[in-house]
Each structure stands twice: as C-alpha cells, then as structure tokens.
Amino acid sequence: MLNSKIIAVIKRELRDKLLSKTFIFMTVLIPVFMVGILALQTLFMSIDGDENTKLEIVSELDQARLKVDEDLAYRDFVKNQNYKISYKVMSAENFEDYLNEKKSSLLSGELTGIIFIPETALKDKSVQYYSKNPSNNSVFSKIRPSINKALVDIYFAEKSLSDTEIQFARDRVDIQEFRVSKDEGVKEEGVGNRILSFLFTFLLYLSLIILGTMVMRSVVEEKNNRIVEILLSSVDAKDLMTGKILGNAIIGLAQMTIWLSPVMLLISTSFFVLPPEFVVNLNPGQLLYFLLNYFIGLITFLGLFASVGAIFDNDQDAQSGIWPVMMLIMIPFFISFSMANNPDNSLATIASMFPFASIIVMPARLTLIDVPLWQLALSFIINLAVIFAIFPIAGKIYRIGILMTGKKPKWSEVIKWIRE
Amino acid sequence: MNALEVKNLSKSFGRIKAVDNASFGVPEGSIFGLIGRNGAGKTTTIRMMMNIYTPDSGEVHLRGTKVDKSFKDKVGYLPEERGLYKKMKVLDTLLFFAEIKGKTGKEIEKKAKYYLQRFDLKDRAASKIEDLSKGNQQKIQFISTVLHEPEFIILDEPFSGLDPINTNLLREIIIEMKDKGKVIIFSTHLMDFAEKMCDHIAMIENGKIILNGELSEIKKRFSQRNISLTHEGNLSFLKGHPIIDKIDDFGNTTGIRVKQPDQTQELLKLLIENNIVVKKFDANDISLHEIFVQVAGKGPDSEFLRGGANA
Structure with missing residues (x-):
C-alpha cells in the first residue's frame, strides 16, 4: 500500500508541519488555553460582587434573631464588613407596614434586602426574602446555613436531644461515588474521570477541527497555486491524497501523545499524589484505545477535509463548504457533553457506536463507565468500515476536484463527479 | 520510430468535448509542437498523456506498450x-520534486547544486522560495x-510570463536536452516560436487534430x-485577377x-508592371501562420496568430 512516492509526500508534510512554528505553538498553546479557560471560569465564579451588602433580618422570634446573629457574627463576610446586617424583631402584621416603609431604600439600593423569618418557619423552614434583585445566589448561599442552623437548634432544643444528635440532623447528605466494574472490584470514584472525559472530548474536538482545517487549507493552496499539476505529473492523485492524510495523521498523533503524556505519567507512576477525589481511573489499554481511535478518526476526517478542500480553489469557499463535515464533529461533541449527567444514557450509547460520532463519544464514555468489550470492538470495526466506505468517494472527489478551476462547483456537480 | 503514440484520445467535461479522437505520433x-489556440485542447491532451486525466477513450503508447504509472518518472513537466x-x-x-520522481541520494543533491550554480542561485539554496x-x-x-533526467520533457506554454533572460535560458536547456537525445514536447499557441524550434508538429483545433507530421x-x-511577399505599394489590383487564388495580409508580409x-513568374511580372516595389519575393514559402489559416479556415485577426511577436 505504501510506495516510495507516498513516503516522499509524507516526509514533506512532516518536515513542513512538524518543525513549523505553528505546530510547536499549537502544541503548547492548546493546553495553556484549556487550563486558562478553566482558571478564568473559576476566577469568575469566585467573584460574587456582593461587597457592601446591607441586609436586615427581621424575625418574629427573638430566639431566632439571637441565634442567627450569633452564627453570622463569626463569618468572614460579616467580619470584613462586606455584609452589614441589622436585626429586628416584629410580628407578621407589623412587618407588612415596615416593608412598605422600607420600600424606597430597597429600590434605591441603600438596603440590599430584608429577610423575614416568620414563626411558621419552625414548622416548614420557609423564610421570605425581599429585594430589588431577589434571585441573588451569593446572598442566599451565605445566609442560608446560619438561618438553617438557628431553626434546627431551636426546633430540637425543645426535644431534649444531645448535641451530636443535633449535629447529625444538621449535616447534609454526602454522596461518595463508587464505581462498580468487573475486574477491579469496587473503587471510589472522584471527579477525576469526569474531568478526563471532558479533556478527551475537548482534545478530540479541537484537534480534529484544527488539523482538518490545516489539511483543507494546504489542499486549497496546492490547488490554487497549481503545484498540484506538477505533483500529479509525478504522483497519482490517490497516492498524493494518501500521503497527505497519513502525514498529517502522524502529526496529529504525535501532538496528542504530547498532550496526553501528563495523563500517562499520572496513571503509570505513583510519583504524583492526587487528592482522592481527583484520582483518575484509567488503564494504559484504554489510553492506547484512545490514541488508536484518534488515529482512525484523523484518517477519516482528514480525508473528508481534503476532499472538500479539493472542491474549492479559495479558503473562503472552502470554509463555507465544510459545514457538513463540521456537523459530523460538532454533534458528537455535544452528545459527549450530555454524558456528564448520565454516561449511560441511550443517546450516548448509540452515538458511541455510530459512524463518525463514535470517534468522539466512545473515548469519553470509556472514561466514565465500563464499556463492554464487544461495544469497543464494534465501534472500532464500524470506524474502519467507514474509512473503507468513504475513501473511494472522497478520493474521487479529490482526484476530479483538484484539477477543476474557475467557477465554484455546485453540490449537484460534485455528486456527478462521484457517479462518473 | 515514434517514442510516443497517441491513439484516438477523447475527453469530455460535461457537454464540452475538450479532446475529440486525437491521434498523433511523437x-x-x-522537438514536437502541439499547436493550437487557447482552449483548443492542448493542456487536456498533455494531461492525458501523463495520466493526470484518465481519457474517456483512447490510449497512449510508449515505444509500443501502453503507458502506466512508471511513465510519470520518465517525464519532466513544466x-x-x-x-x-x-x-x-x-x-x-528541488530534492522533493526529484524524490517524487523516484530519484534520491547524494547524486541528485550534487546535481541540484550544479544547476543552482549554473543559474547563479548557488547562494540561495537555503532561502525560502517566497524570498x-x-x-x-x-x-x-x-x-x-x-533535474531527474527525464526521457521526455513536456512544456506547456513554456515561454508565457518569462523575461528575455529566462526565455533564452529555457531555450538553452531545451537545445541541451535535445542534444542529449531527449524527446521534447511543447504545447504552444505561439506559431513563430513553434516554427523556429519544432521539427514535428500536431495542430489542434476544437479538440481535433487537424494536421500533424514533420514540419x-x-x-x-x-x-x-504560395508566395510570401514583402513589398511597397498597393496590391488591390490583384483582387479578382484570374491567376490569383487568395491573398492574406499578415502585416509585414503578404501571403x-x-x-x-x-x-509564380507571371505574378512577379504582374507586380513589376504595376510599379510595386518588391523587397522580398519568396516562392514556395509558407509560414505556420498561413498553414493554420488555410487548415482551420480562420482569419488572421485572431489573437492566436498575432501571438508570435514575442517568441
């Protein structure tokens, strides 16, 4: 299958791209970019924008007022004056008038909000919040635990329970996740694999699109400046396309291996100790499957990108003509994210064995649940079958398109080429 | 003996028949010239000869056997x-283009450097093409x-866009290759040029070979x-004269x-009698222009006939 001409083309692609500044730049930049996005997101989440919050907590019960005050007084956001909280005790009837009185200061923002704890809260734990902006989560998340604690304390104080019993009632349910798998027994599951599945999905998505676009551009360039005519006087169109795709698939594989080397180090040595919730459950076999799957995916998609590139003779037309191929990458990308809530949903299961989609969905699914071996094998076979099915067509489009110049061809004409 | 034999090649693009049952021998x-105006089917024919296009029908034979992939290694194409x-x-x-022709190694590198030196580009070996x-x-x-020592050199409109220095340089290469016994195939719409360089031609018009053989x-x-005439004076008296079949004004000369x-002698007598100053009277001479006009039946006003000026 490989002849010396294909190898010559592969060598040129490698020399052209592997040592290029763009490649080195992308290889370094994409992880930086991904870490950067995560960091930015965390940073933005940590900005509450709730400095100078002025709250009034009005309670029907003096005891509740005392307990809430007692608890909040030790909180950082009260100590550092970000929250200024005043307390009042009054009955529900009086509160209505009081609220009317305070309406203007609420609207002017002089007062951020009023929390009313009615007596009934001891039965139904329901309190009221009055504000210009009532759906402000950061206020709630800060005040809610203190109110809850006060209500729980008061409620159980009458029931003569011990402190430990009260503490138990106060605690939230903490779910520890365990993954049950066939060969490794039961293991505690942290968020490590969830992060890994995001990572796999993102890397596949980004690199398929970036490399695909690169290949498409280089095909358009060769067509546009007519190098292709000299190339074709020396090499068969099929060999030229094969060399180009294999060359770039090797480049992609090298890039992915670089990106994943931290993960490999992580799972193969005990040198790095991660906090238990970040521990990654992945065996080298799965990683190998991922790389192999990626290589097959590259060949499939680079073939599609190359043939679309051959249809057009400028970048703009090619960019707008590539959308059907883009859909084949983007839809699986979103399906892959839908697995975050339930990796075993049937859409994901089907997609992980569906032509084209499998390439992106299966690796993510693999990290989240134990995929039966037959499914892995099936998806692998389907992916190979896809390559054998599309390459005669892609090759034909490439062979005919690459020498067509002038008017932008219509899709109907492209279909005619295939039938030719 | 013919090195290459083109047999009944046809190729259509949609409804347009680009090459129609073309046959000729090289x-x-x-030095073989494939001559015709722009869009006549020259490039398509050449591409089929090199197996870049698959013909709808017809074959190309190399010394008796049908050409295959290996023919690509024997061709140098511009x-x-x-x-x-x-x-x-x-x-x-240079090394990449030689490599896809199957030539690698020290020899080729040495040769590439030799050519670079010969063309005053020795110090640019490490420069990027764009510079x-x-x-x-x-x-x-x-x-x-x-560079890869092809047996066949195929040049498609080789002189278009060349400055005078490179035109001479290319001419030099062509002569050198001919002396080495290589077969050189031109495609051109420049009649004067083809006339000067080629010893065999095929004329193509609307995809059909209308004439071929030794020039x-x-x-x-x-x-x-046929008389090719350079003169001063008015030739209008010849129009409709009983001995005249046809007159074509080519500017400097009149056919x-x-x-x-x-x-012919009678014509010369007639010219002198009518006070025409005869500067050159070339009996039994005809230019490729004139032949084309006769065969294709097109007037000499086409772009293709005037194109020869810079060759």
Whole structure:
C-alpha cells in the first residue's frame, strides 16, 4: 500500500508541519488555553460582587434573631464588613407596614434586602426574602446555613436531644461515588474521570477541527497555486491524497501523545499524589484505545477535509463548504457533553457506536463507565468500515476536484463527479 | 520510430468535448509542437498523456506498450501555470520534486547544486522560495523539470510570463536536452516560436487534430502555389485577377496563392508592371501562420496568430 512516492509526500508534510512554528505553538498553546479557560471560569465564579451588602433580618422570634446573629457574627463576610446586617424583631402584621416603609431604600439600593423569618418557619423552614434583585445566589448561599442552623437548634432544643444528635440532623447528605466494574472490584470514584472525559472530548474536538482545517487549507493552496499539476505529473492523485492524510495523521498523533503524556505519567507512576477525589481511573489499554481511535478518526476526517478542500480553489469557499463535515464533529461533541449527567444514557450509547460520532463519544464514555468489550470492538470495526466506505468517494472527489478551476462547483456537480 | 503514440484520445467535461479522437505520433529525439489556440485542447491532451486525466477513450503508447504509472518518472513537466511551495527552501524543493520522481541520494543533491550554480542561485539554496524573485522562481521550476533526467520533457506554454533572460535560458536547456537525445514536447499557441524550434508538429483545433507530421514535409506540402511577399505599394489590383487564388495580409508580409504552380513568374511580372516595389519575393514559402489559416479556415485577426511577436 505504501510506495516510495507516498513516503516522499509524507516526509514533506512532516518536515513542513512538524518543525513549523505553528505546530510547536499549537502544541503548547492548546493546553495553556484549556487550563486558562478553566482558571478564568473559576476566577469568575469566585467573584460574587456582593461587597457592601446591607441586609436586615427581621424575625418574629427573638430566639431566632439571637441565634442567627450569633452564627453570622463569626463569618468572614460579616467580619470584613462586606455584609452589614441589622436585626429586628416584629410580628407578621407589623412587618407588612415596615416593608412598605422600607420600600424606597430597597429600590434605591441603600438596603440590599430584608429577610423575614416568620414563626411558621419552625414548622416548614420557609423564610421570605425581599429585594430589588431577589434571585441573588451569593446572598442566599451565605445566609442560608446560619438561618438553617438557628431553626434546627431551636426546633430540637425543645426535644431534649444531645448535641451530636443535633449535629447529625444538621449535616447534609454526602454522596461518595463508587464505581462498580468487573475486574477491579469496587473503587471510589472522584471527579477525576469526569474531568478526563471532558479533556478527551475537548482534545478530540479541537484537534480534529484544527488539523482538518490545516489539511483543507494546504489542499486549497496546492490547488490554487497549481503545484498540484506538477505533483500529479509525478504522483497519482490517490497516492498524493494518501500521503497527505497519513502525514498529517502522524502529526496529529504525535501532538496528542504530547498532550496526553501528563495523563500517562499520572496513571503509570505513583510519583504524583492526587487528592482522592481527583484520582483518575484509567488503564494504559484504554489510553492506547484512545490514541488508536484518534488515529482512525484523523484518517477519516482528514480525508473528508481534503476532499472538500479539493472542491474549492479559495479558503473562503472552502470554509463555507465544510459545514457538513463540521456537523459530523460538532454533534458528537455535544452528545459527549450530555454524558456528564448520565454516561449511560441511550443517546450516548448509540452515538458511541455510530459512524463518525463514535470517534468522539466512545473515548469519553470509556472514561466514565465500563464499556463492554464487544461495544469497543464494534465501534472500532464500524470506524474502519467507514474509512473503507468513504475513501473511494472522497478520493474521487479529490482526484476530479483538484484539477477543476474557475467557477465554484455546485453540490449537484460534485455528486456527478462521484457517479462518473 | 515514434517514442510516443497517441491513439484516438477523447475527453469530455460535461457537454464540452475538450479532446475529440486525437491521434498523433511523437518521434524519438524530436522537438514536437502541439499547436493550437487557447482552449483548443492542448493542456487536456498533455494531461492525458501523463495520466493526470484518465481519457474517456483512447490510449497512449510508449515505444509500443501502453503507458502506466512508471511513465510519470520518465517525464519532466513544466505546466503553464507554475507553482512552488512558498515556505519550502530552494534545495529542499528541488530534492522533493526529484524524490517524487523516484530519484534520491547524494547524486541528485550534487546535481541540484550544479544547476543552482549554473543559474547563479548557488547562494540561495537555503532561502525560502517566497524570498526569491519571480524570475528566480521560474529558474527553480526549470531545474525541477529536468533535474531527474527525464526521457521526455513536456512544456506547456513554456515561454508565457518569462523575461528575455529566462526565455533564452529555457531555450538553452531545451537545445541541451535535445542534444542529449531527449524527446521534447511543447504545447504552444505561439506559431513563430513553434516554427523556429519544432521539427514535428500536431495542430489542434476544437479538440481535433487537424494536421500533424514533420514540419518541413508539411511546409513543402502547403507551400506549392504560395508566395510570401514583402513589398511597397498597393496590391488591390490583384483582387479578382484570374491567376490569383487568395491573398492574406499578415502585416509585414503578404501571403499570395496562385491558381497554378507555374504562375509564380507571371505574378512577379504582374507586380513589376504595376510599379510595386518588391523587397522580398519568396516562392514556395509558407509560414505556420498561413498553414493554420488555410487548415482551420480562420482569419488572421485572431489573437492566436498575432501571438508570435514575442517568441
């Protein structure tokens, strides 16, 4: 299958791209970019924008007022004056008038909000919040635990329970996740694999699109400046396309291996100790499957990108003509994210064995649940079958398109080429 | 003997028949011209000869056997619209083009350096193609066409866009290759040029070969009854004269055809009697222009006939 001409083309692609500044730049930049996005997101989440919050907590019960005050007084956001909280005790009837009185200061923002704890809260734990902006989560998340604690304390104080019993009632349910798998027994599951599945999905998505676009551009360039005519006087169109795709698939594989080397180090040595919730459950076999799957995916998609590139003779037309191929990458990308809530949903299961989609969905699914071996094998076979099915067509489009110049061809004409 | 035999080649693009049942032979050691105006089907024919296009029907034979993939290694091709990888270095470019022709190793590298030196590009071996001037890029293109020692050199409109220095350079290469016994195939719409360089031609018009063979034979065949005249004075009295078959004004020269071969002397007499200053009277001479006009039946006003000026 490989002849010396294909190898010559592969060598040129490698020399052209592997040592290029763009490649080195992308290889370094994409992880930086991904870490950067995560960091930015965390940073933005940590900005509450709730400095100078002025709250009034009005309670029907003096005891509740005392307990809430007692608890909040030790909180950082009260100590550092970000929250200024005043307390009042009054009955529900009086509160209505009081609220009317305070309406203007609420609207002017002089007062951020009023929390009313009615007596009934001891039965139904329901309190009221009055504000210009009532759906402000950061206020709630800060005040809610203190109110809850006060209500729980008061409620159980009458029931003569011990402190430990009260503490138990106060605690939230903490779910520890365990993954049950066939060969490794039961293991505690942290968020490590969830992060890994995001990572796999993102890397596949980004690199398929970036490399695909690169290949498409280089095909358009060769067509546009007519190098292709000299190339074709020396090499068969099929060999030229094969060399180009294999060359770039090797480049992609090298890039992915670089990106994943931290993960490999992580799972193969005990040198790095991660906090238990970040521990990654992945065996080298799965990683190998991922790389192999990626290589097959590259060949499939680079073939599609190359043939679309051959249809057009400028970048703009090619960019707008590539959308059907883009859909084949983007839809699986979103399906892959839908697995975050339930990796075993049937859409994901089907997609992980569906032509084209499998390439992106299966690796993510693999990290989240134990995929039966037959499914892995099936998806692998389907992916190979896809390559054998599309390459005669892609090759034909490439062979005919690459020498067509002038008017932008219509899709109907492209279909005619295939039938030719 | 013919090195290459083109047999009944046809190729259509949609409803347009680009090449229609074309047949001709390219003899060993010849400089062969495929001549026709733009869009006549020259490039399509050449592409089929090199197996870039698959013909709808017909075959190309190389010394008796049908051409296959290996023929590509024997050809050096300079297409009309030339391109190089802009970001690639000069020497790398040359070695890559040789490598896809199956030639690698020290020998080829030495040869590439020899050509670079010969074309005054020795110090540019490590430069990127995009940093070269257009003329120098053309030189790289010539080198890559002949570096792998092809047996056949196919040049598609080789002189279009060349400056005078590179035109001479290319002419030099062509002569050198001919002396080495290589077969050179031109496609061109420049009649004067083809007339000067080619020894065999095929004329193509609307995808059909309308004439082919040895140039001197063809000229002999067409030159009977033909006079090429350079003169001063008004020739209008010849119009409708009983011995005159046809008059074509080509600007500097006028092509006149008499009805009978023995009427040339009579024509000369007639010119003198009518006070025409005869500067050059060339009996039995005909230019490729005139032959084309006769065969294709087109007037000499077409772009294709005037194109020869810069060749």
